[in-house]
Amino acid sequence: MTKLLIALALAAGCSFGNAQTQTYPNRPITLVVPFAAGGPTDTIARIMAERLRQSLGQTVVVENTTGAAGTIGVARVARAAPDGYTIGIGHWSTHVVNPAIYPLQYDVLNDFEPISLIADNPQLVVSKTSIPANNLQELIAWVKQNQDKVSVGTAGAGAASHISGVYFQNTIGVKLQFIPYRGAGPALQDVIGGQLDLMFDQAANSLPHVRGGKLKAYAVTAKVRLPAAPEIPTVDEAGLPGLYISIWHALWVPKGTPKEIVTRLLAATREALADPTVRKRLADLGQEIPSLEQQSPEALRAHHKAELDKWLPIIKAMGIKPEG
Ligand code: MLT
Numbered sequence: 001m002t003k004l005l006i007a008l009a010l011a012a013g014c015s016f017g018n019a020q021t022q023t024y025p026n027r028p029i030t031l032v033v034p035f036a037a038g039g040p041t042d043t044i045a046r047i048m049a050e051r052l053r054q055s056l057g058q059t060v061v062v063e064n065t066t067g068a069a070g071t072i073g074v075a076r077v078a079r080a081a082p083d084g085y086t087i088g089i090g091h092w093s094t095h096v097v098n099p100a101i102y103p104l105q106y107d108v109l110n111d112f113e114p115i116s117l118i119a120d121n122p123q124l125v126v127s128k129t130s131i132p133a134n135n136l137q138e139l140i141a142w143v144k145q146n147q148d149k150v151s152v153g154t155a156g157a158g159a160a161s162h163i164s165g166v167y168f169q170n171t172i173g174v175k176l177q178f179i180p181y182r183g184a185g186p187a188l189q190d191v192i193g194g195q196l197d198l199m200f201d202q203a204a205n206s207l208p209h210v211r212g213g214k215l216k217a218y219a220v221t222a223k224v225r226l227p228a229a230p231e232i233p234t235v236d237e238a239g240l241p242g243l244y245i246s247i248w249h250a251l252w253v254p255k256g257t258p259k260e261i262v263t264r265l266l267a268a269t270r271e272a273l274a275d276p277t278v279r280k281r282l283a284d285l286g287q288e289i290p291s292l293e294q295q296s297p298e299a300l301r302a303h304h305k306a307e308l309d310k311w312l313p314i315i316k317a318m319g320i321k322p323e324g
Contacts (some may be wrong), residue, residue, distance in 0.1 A: 021260040024084055028059040032080075032088045034073025035155055036183025037064045040204035043285065044119055044249050045089045048269070051278050055268035060087075066182040068323050069156030070076045070094035071102050078106035082254040084261035088112070091249045093160040096307045100315035101158040102322045108293055109308065112252035113262050114300035116269045119287035120248040121203045122222035124232065128194045135240035136218040140172050142197075145172040152189030153196040156180045157323045158315075160247045161187065164221060166201035166318055167243055178324060191215065202247050203229070203286030219246040226267075228286045248307075250300050262297060270295050 029052075033045045041155035042064060047062035065073035070090065077088030118208045125136065133139040137238035143150050161184055169176045179196060181187040184205050190196045192214045199206070203220070207229055210217040220226050235243040251269060253262065272278050273289055282289055293299065 020083070021258050024102055024264060025056050025058040026263050027085065028061050029056065029084070030061050030063050030086050032073050032077050032086060033062055033064050034066065034070035034076075034088070034090060034094055035064065036066050036181070036185045039155065039183040039185030039188075040121070040202035040247075040285075041089060041091060041202055041249065042071075042183070042185060044282070045140065046285070047250075047278060047281050048089070048118060048272055051272035051275055052268050055271045056264075063200055064183075068102065068157070069098055069158045069162075071098055071104060071165060072230075074098070074108070075104070075106055075180065077252065077254060078111045078282060081252050082113075082251075082258075084253060084257055084258035084265065085157050086254065087115070087265065089118075090252060091160070092245075092247045092307065093155075093158060093163065095250070095252075095304060096311050097158050097160070097315050099132075099207070099308070100312050101320050106163060109301075109304060111255050113255060113257045113260075114272075114297040114304065115251040115253060115262060115265050116295045117248055117250045117290040118269065118273065118295075119282050119289055120246055121288065122226065122288045123160065123200050123245050123247065124203050124206050124210065124220055124229075125168070125218040125238075126188075126191065126201055126206045126210065126234075127198045127218070128191050128196065128214055129214065131197060131216065133216070133218070136233070136234050136235075136240060139198075139218050140239070143172065143176075143224050147176075149177070150174070150198065151177045151179055151196045153184075153199045153201075154171050154178050154180050155184040155187060155190055156182070158183070160202065160245060162320070163318070164243065164245050165198075166320065167245075168200065170318075171240065171243070188215075207286050208211065219243075226286045228284055248303070250304070264294070266297065295303060
């Protein structure tokens with residue numbers, strides 16, 4: 001009798017679960033951006049959210065939950081109900097660098113269900129326009145002359161913008177002042193406004209302002225030039241060889257989200273990434289879109305794991321302290 005009751009209860013729970021996944025999504029979905037509005041992650045999230053809405057038939061609301069290099073927003077996704085109504089966008093520094101720096105309450109690899117890689121971009125070395133340098137070597141000379149007072153904006157301790165800055169500082173043998181913000185968007189506004197000197201910033205954020213003449217760009221942190229900005233030399237060409245930083249963005253949902261919902265979100269993501277308008281908007285921002293084979297939970301998980309294996313020892317050796 002007891003066994004029969006348990007079997008009936010399990011069957012009822014199962015059909016409730018099935019009903020939940022069959023009607024998914026039947027209310028708005030939240031896409032958590034762990035950095036400030038107006039920055040690179042926010043920009044990519046909003047391009048995706050707009051197109052995901054068409055495929056899913058529900059509004060995708062972008063929520064900026066900021067602070068501590070993205071750890072607060074990522075923790076919010078880890079703790080959310082695994083029902084497909086909270087999605088997180090993150091990237092190389094939130095999901096690879098942060099565990100080497102912060103005492104996290106979540107496991108970046110195992111507390112999430114991966115959906116897909118969505119876009120990848122290198123950084124640009126940029127400065128305010130009043131700095132009297134016309135190429136990277138002149139910038140390095142200016143930094144050396146002005147060292148101890150050169151200010152560099154970052155999106156927080158351990159953010160991609162910070163890691164490249166530390167690499168630059170160590171390579172040229174100076175001490176820079178890193179100023180943390182809640183995202184690269186507000187930090188870049190202060191470079192444009194002249195309150196900060198430099199930034200190592202994702203192309204998605206700074207490229208439009210380089211084109212508009214509001215920033216100087218000296219190099220791209222990649223082995224090859226950006227198709228969207230072929231006039232900017234690579235770090236190898238410009239004289240800072242080997243500073244390759246590639247910030248890949250991806251989507252995750254909380255651990256335990258039903259497989260059917262992950263599959264639904266993957267299909268919507270693939271539709272978005274196949275849309276010529278989305279592709280053009282991302283390409284104009286210097287983003288490389290992953291191939292169809294790379295657009296899968298398995299590919300994201302494998303890439304994520306390989307990046308953790310590669311970068312954790314390197315970042316730990318840098319000795320970066322968390323934000324206080
Ligand atoms: C942001 O959106 O602020 C960035 O993704 C931060 C960063 O470049 O690390």
